[in-house]
Structures are given as structure tokens and as C-alpha cells.
Amino acid sequence: MLVADEHATTELDPPALAAAIAAREHEAPEPPRWVWSDTARWYPDLLAAGVRVERCHDLRLVDQLLAGVDGRPTDPRLARAVEPTRLPLAAPQADALFEVEPADATPVVPADGARDAGQREPAPLVDVAAAQRADLARERGPGLPTPRDLALLAAAESAGALAAVEMHHVGLPWSAEHHDALLTELLGPRPASLGARPERLQALATEVEHRLDAASGTVPLDSPPELVRALRRAGLDVSSSRSWELKRLDHPAIEPLLRYKKLSRLLTANGWHWLEQNVRDGRFRPSYVPGGVVTGRWGSDGGGALQLPKLVRSAVRADPGWVLVVADAAQLEPRILAALSNDAAMARAGAGVDLYQGIVDSGAVASREHAKLGMLGAMYGGTTGQSARVLPRLQRVFPQAIRFVEDAARAGERGERVRTRLGRTSPQPSEEWHERQLVAASDGASEAQRAAARSEARSWGRFxxxxxxxxxxxxxxxSWMAGVRRRLWSPSGGPLASQPHLAYFLHDELIVHAPRERAGDVELALRAAAADAGRLLFGDSPVGFPITVAVVERYSDAK
DNA sequence: ATTCAGCGCGCC
DNA sequence: AGGGCGCGCTGAAT
Incomplete structure (x- = not known):
């Protein structure tokens, strides 16, 4: 293992680090768990050097996690701003979940060529690692996350970080040629001059102007506030230019306007410019940010990896002789709710592959659409429209599930924090939030203050x-992704890109790029990992987590 | 000239 | 007015 702190003069260049890690990566029975400050900082160079890491512990991600659990600030020693340019820490840990005290607790094991560095005073990050280990092992008490669950979450989070870097490294196969053809078909040829409208878009703009009896070039289609004013001048009663609001209007200009907005969106978000910026050598390399969202979802950073419009997915094409194995967790969130709340009736509704259809069959609601709307409303806190109308029926049939989300909402309204199954903890509402709640509850509060505070409390409850x-x-x-990743990789399979590998992740969906003859193995791996994930989180809960799997050449051909 | 909030819409 | 995001654009603020 290798240590260099800000005082150390020995610098491990990426090749030396890669060699040191590669030498130990295939140890039996289990490969080491490398501990480092930041997977995103260190892993890309390793992959570039041809070294694939099986397991790691990402100090920054786990610190962020534990800080949330215990309601403390994150460790400043792990701030990105102070990231040393030298290798901070890479310690192999053999224990699977990082909560077992190793026989040799000192995490300093000099590797060849790094003895000088290793024998120095331990770097601060070694202390961080030790503190984190203790933090993970701490019994927090009833109702609070257990060491087992937090260790599992830390491992899953870290595995995700590895997968994110790997997906960026390998990339999603993307045909620029087909993307361009798609754009040309929908928008017209790419204009020669920058900023000019493609001809199909211009034709729609002209049509809108014509139908509004406006002069050419006078309707500002790309400026929402001005567009609203223009529409109002034309006698249309609109308060915004949102599509769903425009759809309600009965006016000949609306149809071309909506088509214009749709295509304009395609052009600006995923048009030729995006293609040039984000697709190289037949690959779109998604920039994921593990832990980038408070809920634990990933974020993305440039390229819009998590917002690829359905419209352009036909450009995602497997290499010749290869396929895309596209897997999607079926109705993941309602199933999660059923398992979290131990709602037996909802578990039964989810016995088949289609939980929403199961809800219909249970007699709770009349249609699949109602079931879906109602469940989404229950999980998001919808209070109006169709979803609110269906909710009472769901409540009668699935009282336990509905109570579970209601309890979480009430806790939030009181300013309390809530936790996921493995212990990720919601942030505390701001000081100001608490302050306004207190003021509103006091005797002298105005009705307006009370109403505002009530609304704010409800909003936090929905969160x-x-x-x-x-x-x-x-x-x-x-957990699913980590399991798939582990199953796909073979040390004897050559570089990551030459064997079946994860290529894309989208919240509840995975794409594996694989040689066609391996598609069957990959599907089995995806299904086995999904079953494992359910067991890891919910033990022997009757709730299943089926996935749909499609083996396709183009992403758009899945489901 | 540059930064920022709000809008609108893409994904789940 | 239903939760979480990112991004490009606009127009106002700096």
C-alpha cells in the first residue's frame, strides 16, 4: 500500500500506482478493497493504464454519507479543494464490508518503490480512514442505522463510484452518423451559419406567425416571457408558455407552436452541438456524479447523461457482432414502498411482473393508469387531480403502505429527519425554516405567516x-449495479471494453454492451443481481423486484 | 462583459 | 403546484 502526504517527496506516478495495485488485484480468495480519497480522482488513470479495480472504499463518498447520518459537517480534509496532487492513500482491506477489525489494523503497507513514503508519518487520510471505520462500526441505537446496513451502503456507494468511472471510460456506443441523420430528418440540414434556424424549424416559426396574423420575425418563440405577451396580444389567455398549458388552447397557431418547441428543444439540448461536444470515436461517455443527489441518486455533470431524450435513443447502437442488453426494474419505487412498509397486500399485487396491473386485479382501481397515477401521487405527495381521487381507494386496500409514506411526510413537516432502508438520512431543514415554523406557531403570528409556514412544512413533508x-x-x-458489475467481469476476459460491461445507468435501468453470444449470460447476471439486491435490502420480504430485459441493437428498440 | 435566477423541459 | 435532478436559454442584475 502506498502513502504520500504533503510532506512526502516520493510521488507515485499513475504507472507505479497501477503496477502496485495490479500486482494484488487478483488475490484469492478475495481481492483487496482499496481505500482511497476519491474514486473519481484516482480510478480514471488506473483504467487508462489497463488496471481494473474490483472493490474500493471511497472515503469522500462515505464521509458524505456518514455526515448525513450523524448530522455533522463533512470532513474538511476530504474537500476537493485540498485534494493533494500526490497519491493520498490506497490501502487494501480484505474485509468485505469494512466493519471487521482486520488482524493488522495499521493500514500502512509500503509497496515496492514506495517504502520511503510508506514509512513516514501516516498521512491525514489514514486518520480519516480510521475514524470512518470506527464510525461505521458504531452502534447508534434503536431506530438508527446499524453497522451492517451502513457498511453495506458504504460498499454499494463505493462500487457505484467504480462503475461510474468505468462507464465513462468505456462509453455508450453512439452512432454520430445516425444521430445526424435523425436531426436532419426532423429539423432539416444543419445550417451553415451558427445560430440560424434549420429549415424545418424556420418553417414552423413562419407558420406560427402566419396563424397569429403577425409579421414575419416578430413572434419571439425562444423567449418565454415575450412569447406569453405575444400570445396575449393575439387574444389567447395564457399565464405561461408551458406546453401543458398551451395544449388546452383551441387556436390554429398552437399546434405548430408546440411542434416548434419540441424540435427547438431537440436542437438546443441534443442537436449537432451536443453531438460534437459529447460523442467521440463512436462513444458517448456519460459523466456521472455518484452521490450527487441528496436522496442518493446519481447526478450528472455535463452531457446530460441522465436526461437522454427518448427521441435520440435510436443513435445508441451496439458495435457489430455486439448487442445492448437493456434491463429495467419494473415499477421499482412502488415495490420499494411495499417492501419498506411490509404491506402484504401490495406485495401480493406485485407478485407478477406488472405491479400496477396487480393493483387493478386486486380490485382497488379500475385501470392500470389509475393505479400508476395513484401510486405516484402517494409517493410524491400529490393532492390534486386524478391521483388524489384514486388515493382513498389505494388507502383502503394498502393501508400499511400509505401509512408509511404519510408517516414520512408528517415527520418532515415536524422538521424531523427520515431514513432510507440502509440508513441514508435526509438533511435537516434550514435554520430559517425552523425559525418560521416557530414564529408561525406563536401567539402573535399573522394568518399569512401561519399559511406560509404551513405550506412550507407541507413542502418539506413531500420531500x-x-x-x-x-x-x-x-x-x-x-446494489443491483454492483452485483451485475461483479458478475460480468472476468480477469481472463481481457480489457474492460473487450468483454461484457456496463455501459449506461439511468436510476432504475442498466445497459450492458456485450458480444451477442454472451447475451444469455448477461441476462442471467442481471436477473441474479436483481434478486440479490432485494435480499440484501429486505431479507426474506415477499416483495419481488423483477426486471425486464431486452436484447437489442438499438437502445430505442428496448420496450 | 459576466453572473445569476427563473423558465421550460428532458429524464427517472 | 407532486418528489429528485441538469441544462440551455433569456433577461435582469452586477
Whole structure:
């Protein structure tokens, strides 16, 4: 293992680090768990050097996690701003979940060529690692996360970080040629001059102007506030230019306007410019940010990896002789809710592959659409429309599940924190939030203050309501992905890109890029890992987590 | 000239 | 007015 702190003069260049890690990566019975400050900082160079790491412990991600659990600030020693340029720490730990005290507790094991560095005073990050180990092992008491669950979450989070770097490294196969053809078909040829409208878009703009009896070039289609004013001048009663609001209007200009907005969106978000910026050598390399969202979901950083419109997915094409194995967890969030709440009736409704259809068959609601709307409303805190109308029926049939989300909402409204299955903890509402709640509850509060505070409390309640479900779904997805990743990799299979590998992740969906003859293995791996994830989170709960799997050449051909 | 909030919409 | 995001654009603020 290798240590260099800010005083050390020995610098491990990426090749030396890669060699040191590669030498120990295939140890039996289990490969080491490398401990380092930041997977995103160190792993790309290793992959570039051809070294694939099986397991790691990401100090920054776990610190972020534990800080949330214990309501303390994150460790400043792990702030990105102070990231040393030299290797901070890479300690192999043999214990699977990082909570077992190793025989040799000192995490300093000099590797060849790094003895000088290793024998120095331990770097601060070694202390961070030791503190984290103790933190993970701490019994927090009833109702609080257990060492087992937090260790599992730390491992899943870290595995996700590895997968994220690997997916960026390998990339999603993307045909720029087909993307361009798609754009040309929908928008017209790419304009020669920057900023000019493609001809199909211009034709729609002209049509809108014509139908509004406006002069050419006078309707500002790309500026929402001005567009609203223009529409109002034309006698249309609109308060915004949102599509769903425009859809309600009966006016000949609306149809081309909506088509314009749709295509304009395609052009600006995923048009030629995006293609040039984000697709190289037949690959789109998603930039994921593990732990980037409070709920534990991943975020993305440039490229919009988590917002790929369905419209452009036909450009995602497997290499010749290869396929995309596209897997999707079926109705993940309601299933998560059923398992979290131990709702036996909902578990029965989910016995088949389609939980929403199961709800219909239970007699709770009349249609699959109602079941879906109602469940989404229950998990998001919807209070109006169709979803609110269906809710009472769901409540009668699935009282335990509905009570679970209601409890989470009430806790949030009181300013309490809530937790996911593995212990990720929601943030505390701001000081100001608490302050306004207190003021509103006092005698001198105005009616307006009370109403505002009530609304704010409800809003936070909707957040905590959703947090438990979305956050636990994220945990399931991480566990799933980690299991798939572990099953796919073979040390004898050559470089990552030459064997079946994860290529894309989207909250409850995975794409594996694989040689066609391996598609069967991959499907088995995906299904086995999904079953494992359910057991890891919920033990012997009757709730299943079926996935749909499609073996396709184009992403758009899945489901 | 640059930064920022709000809008609108893409994904789950 | 239902939760979580990212991103490009606009127009106002700096």
C-alpha cells in the first residue's frame, strides 16, 4: 500500500500506482478493497493504464454519507479543494464490508518503490480512514442505522463510484452518423451559419406567425416571457408558455407552436452541438456524479447523461457482432414502498411482473393508469387531480403502505429527519425554516405567516415522503449495479471494453454492451443481481423486484 | 462583459 | 403546484 502526504517527496506516478495495485488485484480468495480519497480522482488513470479495480472504499463518498447520518459537517480534509496532487492513500482491506477489525489494523503497507513514503508519518487520510471505520462500526441505537446496513451502503456507494468511472471510460456506443441523420430528418440540414434556424424549424416559426396574423420575425418563440405577451396580444389567455398549458388552447397557431418547441428543444439540448461536444470515436461517455443527489441518486455533470431524450435513443447502437442488453426494474419505487412498509397486500399485487396491473386485479382501481397515477401521487405527495381521487381507494386496500409514506411526510413537516432502508438520512431543514415554523406557531403570528409556514412544512413533508422511497430505490439500484458489475467481469476476459460491461445507468435501468453470444449470460447476471439486491435490502420480504430485459441493437428498440 | 435566477423541459 | 435532478436559454442584475 502506498502513502504520500504533503510532506512526502516520493510521488507515485499513475504507472507505479497501477503496477502496485495490479500486482494484488487478483488475490484469492478475495481481492483487496482499496481505500482511497476519491474514486473519481484516482480510478480514471488506473483504467487508462489497463488496471481494473474490483472493490474500493471511497472515503469522500462515505464521509458524505456518514455526515448525513450523524448530522455533522463533512470532513474538511476530504474537500476537493485540498485534494493533494500526490497519491493520498490506497490501502487494501480484505474485509468485505469494512466493519471487521482486520488482524493488522495499521493500514500502512509500503509497496515496492514506495517504502520511503510508506514509512513516514501516516498521512491525514489514514486518520480519516480510521475514524470512518470506527464510525461505521458504531452502534447508534434503536431506530438508527446499524453497522451492517451502513457498511453495506458504504460498499454499494463505493462500487457505484467504480462503475461510474468505468462507464465513462468505456462509453455508450453512439452512432454520430445516425444521430445526424435523425436531426436532419426532423429539423432539416444543419445550417451553415451558427445560430440560424434549420429549415424545418424556420418553417414552423413562419407558420406560427402566419396563424397569429403577425409579421414575419416578430413572434419571439425562444423567449418565454415575450412569447406569453405575444400570445396575449393575439387574444389567447395564457399565464405561461408551458406546453401543458398551451395544449388546452383551441387556436390554429398552437399546434405548430408546440411542434416548434419540441424540435427547438431537440436542437438546443441534443442537436449537432451536443453531438460534437459529447460523442467521440463512436462513444458517448456519460459523466456521472455518484452521490450527487441528496436522496442518493446519481447526478450528472455535463452531457446530460441522465436526461437522454427518448427521441435520440435510436443513435445508441451496439458495435457489430455486439448487442445492448437493456434491463429495467419494473415499477421499482412502488415495490420499494411495499417492501419498506411490509404491506402484504401490495406485495401480493406485485407478485407478477406488472405491479400496477396487480393493483387493478386486486380490485382497488379500475385501470392500470389509475393505479400508476395513484401510486405516484402517494409517493410524491400529490393532492390534486386524478391521483388524489384514486388515493382513498389505494388507502383502503394498502393501508400499511400509505401509512408509511404519510408517516414520512408528517415527520418532515415536524422538521424531523427520515431514513432510507440502509440508513441514508435526509438533511435537516434550514435554520430559517425552523425559525418560521416557530414564529408561525406563536401567539402573535399573522394568518399569512401561519399559511406560509404551513405550506412550507407541507413542502418539506413531500420531500421527506419521497426521500424514503426514492432513496431506498437508489440503494436497490446501486446494489443491483454492483452485483451485475461483479458478475460480468472476468480477469481472463481481457480489457474492460473487450468483454461484457456496463455501459449506461439511468436510476432504475442498466445497459450492458456485450458480444451477442454472451447475451444469455448477461441476462442471467442481471436477473441474479436483481434478486440479490432485494435480499440484501429486505431479507426474506415477499416483495419481488423483477426486471425486464431486452436484447437489442438499438437502445430505442428496448420496450 | 459576466453572473445569476427563473423558465421550460428532458429524464427517472 | 407532486418528489429528485441538469441544462440551455433569456433577461435582469452586477
Amino acid at each position: 421527506t415522503r419521497n426521500f424514503v422511497v426514492q432513496g431506498t430505490a437508489a440503494e436497490w439500484a446501486l
